[in-house]
Amino acid sequence: MVLNTLEVLGSKYLPTQYTLHIVIAISTIFALRAYSQGRATNRERDLHARTILVTGGFTPFTLIIIHELAQRGAHIIALSPNPIDSPRVSLIIDALRTTTSNEHIYVEHCDLLSPASIQSFCKRFLSGEVKRLDALLFTHEYPHIGALRHFKSKTEEDAQREQLSLASFLLTTLLLPSLLTAPTERDIRIINVVNRFYAAASSPSFSLAFYNSLISNEVPPAKSIFLAEGTRSLRTIILTRHLQRILDALPAAHIPKTDSQSSAIPVVNPDSQKSNIVAVTVSPGISRADTVARILNADWTSPAGYSKFGVILYLSFLPLLHLFTKSSVAAVQSVLHALFLPTPFKLLSQTTQNQPQAKNDSLIDRTVTDLPEEVLKPGALYAECAVVKLKVPPPPLEDKDEKRASEHKGKGKAAEKETMDLPDDGELGGELAGRRVWESYEAALKAWEDANPTLEEMEAEAKAAAEQEAIQTEGISS
Known part of the structure; x- marks a missing residue:
């Protein structure tokens, strides 16, 4: 029937x-x-006893990242703008520890919109007993900032973009001395996560406006939120590539040690990696929660509020969004790929220590031919678990650049030695573009610090508030 x-x-x-x-x-x-949904990483890595600093608060994307890393045994230090004793933070941390069976998930207070708060966290961390960091994972620049004009008014969005970018730069420069003094055999990674709109700012039609915005504060902000977001992403991409140039210009790390009974000679290609610190940028793609919902101002968990009409529109298009946009689980795959890929230097170090050596091996290390097909490329941009060959036009030369080039040309061998420190590889606009972006960050950081309370002022204010609270407590008890 x-x-x-x-x-x-x-x-x-x-x-x-x-x-x-x-x-x-x-x-x-x-x-x-x-x-x-894009590609999923086919790599895996044991992260036990690895300490990873994660920024970005507790957005859907960041929560998935923390969950994936904690499942693999990593020690997580999550930065949150909210007080660490707030109920929301406590519930999230307890839930993560329970679901991952990992008690090494910690949260530290750090407001990335305040330079004094960033300096306070770095001071506490560097003055502590344990200073180990195996990875810096900056995810706070991935969530979209700014909604369409019909859903949200444009207020303080440009300032927030600027401050979050400067927060990445400030955290990197403050923690870099600790990373440089770490053992040379330690594999350290700096990963900046950006949105997918960098292509809008890297096109030739917008490249001149992009470089003008680096040297002049009088350039009007972009009218399109997608171009503004793309400019922020492109700056971070170029900055990360230039940071890798600086790291590679430092004294090279020691060659991995071999077994005393081994006749193999490990070979490290100087073009592959010169530093044990690798900086890369990752673009996870367009996700529903961190990109589309914010464009429509439909993120009802945002402390800045949301639009009811945007929420209705978001829920109406949710079936199509499930079809054409990424979930947070799919978006984190490229970030995990950049964390799991072996680096050339670390791979050779592990191979020479763990691989048995036959008696008839030649003096040439056979491990060079045993390298996997893919290793992490320092300074590169990753998307969909692969390297993106982004073409960025070089900036136009200024008078000071031409003068510097003529001076270097007249110095002969001395000039050649200087140019070898930071070679112009031509990637992402070349060394000149990286230097322009780096100098613009330095100038903007100085102005940002001057416009906000200093660390000493913040500590004095906190001390006065604590004393006032103690006096009030004594008065109530008496």
């Missing part, structure tokens, strides 16, 4: 002559869904 009923309903609503069309439509939907 049941089978007969199903047959009648099937023949009525699903005619047999349309079976092929229905199968093709369903297959197309599944194919689009699989394509929109």
Whole structure:
């Protein structure tokens, strides 16, 4: 009886002559869904006893990242703008520790919109007993800032973009001395996570405006939120590449040690990696929670508020968004790929220590031919678990740049030695573009620090507040 009923309903609503069309439509939907989610990493890494600093608060993207890393045994230090004793933070940390069976998940208060708060955290961390850091994971620049004009007014969005970018720069420069003094055999990674709109700012039609914004504060901000977000992403990408140039210009790390009974000679290609610290940028793509919901101002968890009409529109298009945009789980795959990929230097170090050596091995280390197909490329931009070859036009030369080039040309060998320190590899606008971005960050950071309370003023204010609270407590008890 049941089978007969199903047959009648099937023949009525699903005619047999349309079976092929229905199968093709369903297959197309599944194919689009699989394509929109992007590639998933095929790498894995044991992160036990690895300490990873994660910024970005507790957005959906950051929560998935922390969960994935904690499952693999990593020690997590999560920075949050909220007090660490707030109920929301306590509940989230307890839930993460329970679901991952990892008690080494900690949270530290650090407001990335305040330079004094960043300096206070770095001071506490560097003055502590344990200063180990294996990775800096900056995810706070990934969530979209700014909504469409119909859903949210444009207030303080440009300042927030600038401050979050400066927070990455300030954290990196303050923690870099600790990373440089770490053992040379330690694999350290600095990963900046950016949005996908960098292509808008890197096009030739907008490149001149991009470079003008670096040297002049009088340039009006971009009218398009996508161009503004793209400019922020492109600056971070170029800055990360220039940071890798600086790291590579430092004295090279020692060659990995070999077994005393081994005749193999490990070879490290100087073009592959010169420092045990690797800086890369990762673009996870367009996710529903951190990109689309914020564009429509439909993030009801945001402390800045949300638009009811934006929430209704977001929920209405949710079936299509599930089809064409990424979930947070799919978005983190490229970040995990950059964390799990072996670096050339670390790979050779592990191979020479763990691989047995035969008696008839030649003096040339056979591990060079045993390298995997893919290793992490220092200074690169990663998206969809692969390196993105982004073409950025070089900036136009200024008078001071031409003068510097002529002076270097007249110095002969001394000039050659100077240029070898920071070679112009031509990637992402070349060394000149990286230097322009770096100098603009330095100037903006100085202005940001001058416009905000200093660390000493913040500590004095906190001390006065604590004393006032103690006096009030004594008065109530008496």
